[in-house]
């Protein structure tokens with residue numbers, strides 16, 4: 001690891017906050033994932049929902065509009081400011097906080113969501129235990145990660161089994177993330193004691209014309225892998 005994971009995410013997402021916010025909202029695939037995640041947690045009225053790595057906050061909106069009390073946390077102060085300016089009137093609290101070590105009390109949330117944010121930590125075991133700690137008994141944790149096949153499609157000769165730290169450049173900024181195979185996610189979740197309620201590989205909803213990367217059209221493979229987990233013990 002070159003730098004503390006949290007500080008690295010903070011620095012890179014602060015640098016790209018405006019650009020990221022704009023592109024994330026223009027992305028049909030991401031909007032579809034947000035709706036799917038919302039449906040997985042309904043009904044949400046009067047529930048306490050935490051979004052970790054909430055970015056510029058759009059993923060919190062459906063929950064707040066439908067009666068949930070929502071908190072969004074992110075490493076980037078720039079994204080948290082954008083989120084607060086856009087959505088605080090909906091009663092959502094946005095805070096700069098590391099999801100590996102939160103300031104919340106035990107058993108605070110009915111539901112926690114993580115959309116494309118959990119890949120920025122080396123120690124996923126520790127993150128899962130922290131999220132389990134702050135979930136209420138029978139609470140649900142929905143984790144969305146990029147589907148591992150995407151790396152194979154994006155990078156010719158990518159080794160599916162080469163898990164660990166990876167470097168990716170987006171809009172001239174280089175970021176690090178931790179790539180994991182499906183088997184590794186499964187093992188880590190099992191060790192955390194959270195129970196796996198379902199595993200989803202949704203068919204992507206994409207803007208046309210479809211992009212073709214390395215001769216493979218983007219609508220022909222899953223873009224996201226979704227784990228629906230539950231805290232079963234008391």
Ligand SMILES: C[S@@+](CC[C@H](N)C(=O)[O-])C[C@H]1O[C@@H](n2cnc3c(N)ncnc32)[C@H](O)[C@@H]1O
Pocket residue numbers: 005006009010013024030052053054055056059073074075076079097098099100114115116117120121
């Ligand atoms: C790919 S973006 C996804 C943002 C949002 N969930 C979305 O789908 O638009 C990843 C987000 O995770 C945040 N993040 C990365 N590491 C974090 C950490 N340790 N604690 C809190 N947020 C983190 C980044 O700042 C960034 O906003």
